[in-house]
Amino acid sequence: MTYFVWQSTPLIWALIFVLGSCVGSLINVVAYRLPIMSQPDTDTRCFNLAYPPSRCPSCARDIKPWQNVPIIGYLWLQGRTSCCDKPIAVHYLLTELITGAISVVVFAYLTSSVEPLAHNNAAFFKTLAGTFALFWWLIAIVATGRQDxxxxxxxxxxxxxxxxxxxxxxxxxxxxxxxxxxxxxxxxxxxxxxxxxxxxxxxxxxxxxxxxxxxxxxxxxxxxxxxxxxxxxxxxxxxxxxxxxxxxxxxxxxxxxxxxxxxxxxxxxxxxxxxxx
Ligand SMILES: [Zn+2]
Incomplete structure (x- = not known):
């Protein structure tokens, strides 16, 4: 059996950051929709985490897919909606940045400090998945708790x-x-x-x-x-x-x-x- 030796290289860091910021984007959806979904008059068949597609919170027009790209979408739009020119709250950007950054820190920490793991793919993936789940859930809890x-x-x-x-x-x-x-x-x-x-x-x-x-x-x-x-x-x-x-x-x-x-x-x-x- 061949083992891939996990190393903290800038390329892997960049990939992990992209993965983390995508999860951050998902956390934004959870933080925005979960409090609305739990209101007694919300019909969760018509409004849930997956449906409807992203809409502008000000004018309810559909958001184009490229505008939804984590971090880049926000910077491209310079923090304002393209449909009605309303400011987009900066905490959406921060959640994506923080989730990406924490994912990279956790990955670098695991690969550098837990040396034996780097030579055992199965053990490494299990530890990595568990650790990502831990931090992503905590960020989701803090971000959702911020709203409600x-x-x-x-x-x-x-x-x-x-x-x-x-x-x-x-x-x-x-x-x-x-x-x-x-x-x-x-x-x-x-x-x-x-x-x-x-x-x-x-x-x-x-x-x-x-x-x-x-x-x-x-x-x-x-x-x-x-x-x-x-x-x-x-x-x-x-x-x-x-x-x-x-x-x-x-x-x-x-x-x-x-x-x-x-x-x-x-x-x-x-x-x-x-x-x-
Ligand atoms: Zn709008």
Whole structure:
């Protein structure tokens, strides 16, 4: 059997960046459509992630395929729609750039730091696929939560199951540990939802995120989680002391911060677990 020795060359980096930015484009679709789809008066047979084709959010005219090319489409149009000359939000471009960049960083990190993997195609592809899934889901959760933080439970749920799948052979932590801790966190979350807290959305999504992090990394997740909660708490305290003006409702802001804290902790856990091997 021949093995392809994975190397971080500029050409492969460019290909990975293109792949990542295409996924970023898909994440933009999810972040825009998921909150609309979850509204009770939306008929998801007529409006879903695949249908209708991309339209201008201002005048509803169809968007031409070349205008949809990640990054290039935005730069070509100079950030304005070609149909009605309205500004296109810059976060669409940022999501594509960030997803592309993170994909390249993850690939370069895996090929350089996990040396034995580079000589085993099957193991490398499995690790790469699992890691891409991890970061792409986290970006989708943060991007969708940015629009409407209460609509990301389906993303957290699928992310939790992916974590258990990745640990079938104990890639990040032993499966019994992942299942045991994820179930415990989820059960505590469900109990607190009904008996303790009145903030149902916030509690449910926080514990769902917690369970997902534990499903991926087991007890390794707890240290980065504690550190990011501490960090976020300090920032929030500083912001309160500095009396930052904020027009958003505090519940919505807290919900979004909670999810970003958990997502950051999961990303840190990945670096920690790769660094330890
Ligand atoms: Zn338009």
């Amino acid at each position: 933080a209460s609509n990301v439970s389906s993303l957290w749920q699928s992310f939790l199951w992916l974590g258990l799948l990745a640990n079938l052979d104990g890639q990040y932590c032993p499966l019994p540990e992942a299942v045991g801790l994820a179930c415990t966190a989820h059960a505590i979350g469900m109990l607190s939802l009904h008996w303790v807290t009145q903030q149902q959305d916030r509690s449910r999504l926080f514990f769902l995120g917690l369970a997902a992090g534990l499903a991926w990394f087991g007890s390794v997740f707890l240290l980065p989680l504690a550190l990011t909660i501490l960090g976020a708490g300090t920032v929030r305290l500083g912001a309160t002391i500095g009396r930052f003006a904020n027009n958003e409702s505090s519940a919505e802001l807290k919900l979004r911060t909670d999810q970003n804290v958990v997502a950051t902790a999961i990303a840190l856990s990945w670096f920690l677990s790769v660094w330890r091997t």
